[in-house]
Amino acid sequence: MALDIEEQYERIYRYCYFRLRDRHWAEDVTQETFLRWLSSDTYRDTGQTLQYLYTIARNLCIDEGRKPHSEPLPEDMPAEPDDPLLSLALRSELDGLPPEDRELVLLRVVNEVPVGVLCRLYGVSRFALYRRLRGILKRLRQRLEG
Amino acid sequence: MDKKLKTALNIAFAAPPPEGKAAFFRAHRRRELGPGELLLTQAGYVRWWTWAGSAVLFAVILVLAAGREPGAVWTASALTPLLALIAVAEWGRSRRYGMEELELSCRMPLRAALLARMAAVGLLHLLLLGLAAPVLALWGGGKMLQAGAYLLTPYLLTTAIGMEASRRVRGQEGLLACAAAAFLVCALGMCAWRTWPNLYRAEKVPFWWAALALTLAASAFEFVKTLKETEELRWN
Amino acid sequence: MELTVRELSKHYKDKKAVDGVSLRLTEGINGLLGANGAGKTTLMRMLCGILKPTAGSVALDGVDVSNEDYRAVLGYLPQDFGYYPDFTGLDFLLYLAALKGLSRPHAKRKSAELLELVGLADVGKKKIRTYSGGMRQRLGIAQALLNDPRLLIVDEPTAGLDPKERVRFRNLLADLGHDSIVLLSTHIVSDVEHIADHMLMMSEGHIILDEPWDKSRTDLEQLYLEEFGGEGE
Numbered sequence: 262m263a264l265d266i267e268e269q270y271e272r273i274y275r276y277c278y279f280r281l282r283d284r285h286w287a288e289d290v291t292q293e294t295f296l297r298w299l300s301s302d303t304y305r306d307t308g309q310t311l312q313y314l315y316t317i318a319r320n321l322c323i324d325e326g327r328k329p330h331s332e333p334l335p336e337d338m339p340a341e342p343d344d345p346l347l348s349l350a351l352r353s354e355l356d357g358l359p360p361e362d363r364e365l366v367l368l369r370v371v372n373e374v375p376v377g378v379l380c381r382l383y384g385v386s387r388f389a390l391y392r393r394l395r396g397i398l399k400r401l402r403q404r405l406e407g
Numbered sequence: 408m409d410k411k412l413k414t415a416l417n418i419a420f421a422a423p424p425p426e427g428k429a430a431f432f433r434a435h436r437r438r439e440l441g442p443g444e445l446l447l448t449q450a451g452y453v454r455w456w457t458w459a460g461s462a463v464l465f466a467v468i469l470v471l472a473a474g475r476e477p478g479a480v481w482t483a484s485a486l487t488p489l490l491a492l493i494a495v496a497e498w499g500r501s502r503r504y505g506m507e508e509l510e511l512s513c514r515m516p517l518r519a520a521l522l523a524r525m526a527a528v529g530l531l532h533l534l535l536l537g538l539a540a541p542v543l544a545l546w547g548g549g550k551m552l553q554a555g556a557y558l559l560t561p562y563l564l565t566t567a568i569g570m571e572a573s574r575r576v577r578g579q580e581g582l583l584a585c586a587a588a589a590f591l592v593c594a595l596g597m598c599a600w601r602t603w604p605n606l607y608r609a610e611k612v613p614f615w616w617a618a619l620a621l622t623l624a625a626s627a628f629e630f631v632k633t634l635k636e637t638e639e640l641r642w643n
Numbered sequence: 644m645e646l647t648v649r650e651l652s653k654h655y656k657d658k659k660a661v662d663g664v665s666l667r668l669t670e671g672i673n674g675l676l677g678a679n680g681a682g683k684t685t686l687m688r689m690l691c692g693i694l695k696p697t698a699g700s701v702a703l704d705g706v707d708v709s710n711e712d713y714r715a716v717l718g719y720l721p722q723d724f725g726y727y728p729d730f731t732g733l734d735f736l737l738y739l740a741a742l743k744g745l746s747r748p749h750a751k752r753k754s755a756e757l758l759e760l761v762g763l764a765d766v767g768k769k770k771i772r773t774y775s776g777g778m779r780q781r782l783g784i785a786q787a788l789l790n791d792p793r794l795l796i797v798d799e800p801t802a803g804l805d806p807k808e809r810v811r812f813r814n815l816l817a818d819l820g821h822d823s824i825v826l827l828s829t830h831i832v833s834d835v836e837h838i839a840d841h842m843l844m845m846s847e848g849h850i851i852l853d854e855p856w857d858k859s860r861t862d863l864e865q866l867y868l869e870e871f872g873g874e875g876e
Contacts (some may be wrong), residue, residue, distance in 0.1 A: 265748040270428055278422035288425050299435055351415050370413055371420045402412050433791045433822075448741045454729075505725020509786065512691045512719040513742035514711055 269311070270295060272372040273318050279367055280322040290325060294318045311378045315368075319382065354404040362397050369394055449523035457497045457528060464490050465535045469542060483543055484557040485596030487536065488565035492589035494528045495569030496582055498633070521634070536562065556615045563622035565592045570629035574636065644704055644793060645669055646690070646824055651699035653685050660685040662848035664699070672820040674835030674856070675828040676867055677845035683828040684722060686845070687798050690826070691719045703794055703824075715744065718792030720783045722799045726771045732758065732782050733767040736789060743790045750789070757785040761815070776803040784815065795825045801834050813838055836863040844870055 273294055277287035294317045298310070355363055368374045380387055468483040498521070500506070540555040565588060572584035599606055606614070648666040652659065661682045677683050688694040690701055692708045701708040703716070726735055733754055740750035758767040761781040771779065780800060787795060797816070801809045817838040819825055829835060835842070837858050844852035844867065851870055 266746070267428065267432060267749065267752070270431070271425065274425045274428075275420065275422045279420060284423045284425070287422070288427050291425065292427065292431050295431070296435070351419055355419060366416060367420050370416050398412065401416070402409070405412055405415060433793075452738060500727065504727050505723065506727060508688075508693060508721045509719070509724050509739060510742055511693045512714060512717060512721075513739060514715040514744045514790070 266295075269314060272374075273314055276315070276318055276364075276367065276372065277322060279364065281325060286325070290318065290321045293321055311374060312381055315374065315378065315382055350404045351401065354401055358397065362393070365390075365394060366397060366401070370398075450527035453497055453524055453527055457493055458531070460493045461490060461528075461531060461535060464493075465539065468539050482597070482600070483539065484561055485593050485600070487558050487562040488589040488592040488596070490532055490535070491562045491565035491569060492585055494525075494532055495566055495573060495585045495589075497528050498525050498570070499573040499581060499585070525630075532562070553612055553615070556612075556619045560615060560619045560622050561592050561596050563619070563626045565589050567622060567625035567629045568592070570626075570633050574633065644824060646794060646826075647700075647702050648690070649700045651686070651689060651701060652697045653682075653689060653694060654697045659848050661689065661696075664848075664850050666843070666850065666853065668824050668826060668841070670820065670822060670824055671840030672816060672835070672838050673824065673826045673841045673843060674839035675826060675843045675845060676830065676832070676835065676852075676863075677828070678830060678871065681845045682848040683845055684798055687719075687796050687826065687828060690796055691717060693719075715790065716793040718787035718790065718795045720787040720795075720797045720800055722802070724783060726779075728772060729770065731768050731770050732763055732774070732785075735771060735782060736786055739786045740789050745790060753789055754785075757788055760788075761785045762811075777805065777808045780804055780808075780812075784812070788819075793823050795819060795823050797825065797827045799829055800827065801829065801831060809834070832864045832867055836861070846871060 270291060274287055274291040277290045277294075278284060281287045281290065294314060297317050298313055355366075358366075365379070368379060369376070376387055376390060380390055383390070385393075464486060468486055471482050471486075536555070536558050540558055541551045543558070544551040544554040568588040569585040572588055573581045575581075576584045605611060646666070646668040648664060648668075651661060651664045653661040664686060675683055675686075685694065689696050690708065692701075692714055703713055706713045708714075727738075730738065736754040736757065737750055740754060745753065755764075755767075758764045761784055763778060763781055763785065766774065766778065771782065774782065780803065784797070784800065787797065800816075801812055804812065813834065816825060816827060820838070820840065827835060827839075839856045839858070842852060842854060842856040842863070843850055852866075
């Protein structure tokens with residue numbers, strides 16, 4: 262199954278936006294990610310594509326974060342929820358999570374990144390990843406249900 | 408992963424839509440079909456009745472062989488031109504339906520696409536003939552290689568004539584010309600059995616090897632010429 | 644972006660269809676006017692890599708026409724095109740998308756988008772043989788846009804279309820001229836008079852006019868007749 266590249270662009274962008282909190286910056290980094298991927302020899306091997314894309318994006322975001330900027334990167338989740346009631350409890354719980362956990366939720370649940378890719382990205386075992394994810398999701402579900 | 412939580416999380420992590428996506432993808436082409444995928448997609452465009460027709464003919468040949476009549480091999484041999492006709496008809500489709508011009512302007516060289524289609528059909532036929540030969544030999548008596556020669560020679564003769572005809576005669580008439588060639592070779596085969604039965608005797612086998620070599624060379628020649636044609640559009 | 648054509652020629656045994664044509668085309672609508680038999684189609688076919696020139700060269704930003712990368716950004720609508728009889732409009736687009744090397748999900752999305760753009764969305768699943776001439780032309784323009792071409796070559800696109808469809812085509816093409824090089828050949832003056840940024844005229848294998856065009860001008864017909872000395876349409 263060929264990867265839907267346009268969909269992946271949206272997802273990588275969402276990831277970059279999560280980390281950089283600025284839509285233009287996020288899009289620049291997204292495009293840079295894809296450019297690097299397109300010019301590399303490995304772009305045809307769709308088995309490794311996601312791995313490649315997320316690795317590049319993550320490294321670029323880290324590099325960008327290190328650059329001397331005027332504002333520090335924001336820590337909180339963005340405003341503008343669609344359903345205020347739904348998101349309020351969830352948002353406070355998400356805010357309470359360490360950023361790495363928030364990132365994990367974004368990648369696994371929202372971006373639907375396969376577990377294998379995440380394991381390689383973070384350098385953890387499947388077991389560790391599942392356990393951590395389960396814990397986070399359990400807490401989030403509890404807060405959602407009130 | 409319950410839906411409610413997933414939906415809520417999707418909202419929580421929503422980002423403002425990216426503005427440069429369309430422009431970015433316009434500027435950078437996607438090259439996502441490799442040679443293997445090309446073969447597969449082209450094979451998918453070979454019409455279903457090419458596969459069906461081949462299967463039916465193959466079945467007929469086997470049925471004949473099962474009858475164990477002395478003339479089975481020769482009759483089967485006379486039928487292979489029809490198999491070849493199916494192949495040549497399939498190969499000539501671009502030209503016949505005027506799709507060539509569009510196909511040629513595409514990134515994927517037409518030659519590769521055509522090769523892929525020819526390979527798909529050609530391979531199938533070789534496989535069928537390869538399967539038929541031992542069956543015929545077994546049931547009709549006689550060597551497997553001999554049977555192979557008897558089957559392959561009229562097939563190759565027809566493909567050679569068919570490819571030449573397709574190039575010289577445009578449009579649907581080209582197809583008719585191929586059909587005529589096929590039936591001619593067919594009839595030749597049928598008559599030969601009756602008129603010169605000696606030809607099918609064991610001692611005449613060298614003749615068949617020579618004929619096979621000749622038709623193989625002719626087909627190869629025609630094949631190369633057909634591929635060369637795919638480099639550019641032919642004026643009428 | 645620049646399409647550079649140098650001394651391009653196509654000679655046949657008995658005639659010179661295109662003789663020593665040199666051009667530089669950039670983004671926008673480039674109109675190519677000429678009578679039938681002037682060599683427009685031959686020229687366009689060489690610009691698409693479909694015909695091999697007898698002499699000369701064609702390159703887009705330095706990439707030669709024989710290069711796969713050139714054709715990857717090329718969209719072409721020939722004067723007449725055929726179709727495999729059992730194809731539906733959608734099949735046709737998907738087939739060509741495959742040849743253009745687009746991945747399946749992208750091809751599907753793009754085809755749906757283009758059918759919508761040319762107004763064929765509700766007949767996409769019908770067989771092409773049931774389409775009218777105008778519908779087929781629209782399908783033709785759709786396939787030319789599958790790979791988001793930077794170079795779009797369109798040969799007599801409005802032949803056989805009714806006036807309303809002609810206008811629709813013109814508007815569509817005018818839009819595309821913004822960031823692609825569009826070369827539009829026609830023998831109908833009104834097709835290009837108000838949308839072209841650059842005007843070319845061809846006669847007997849030669850380019851006899853090659854200059855920027857002001858869309859507010861209304862003397863194209865006159866100019867055409869002058870250049871052709873009454874031989875044109």
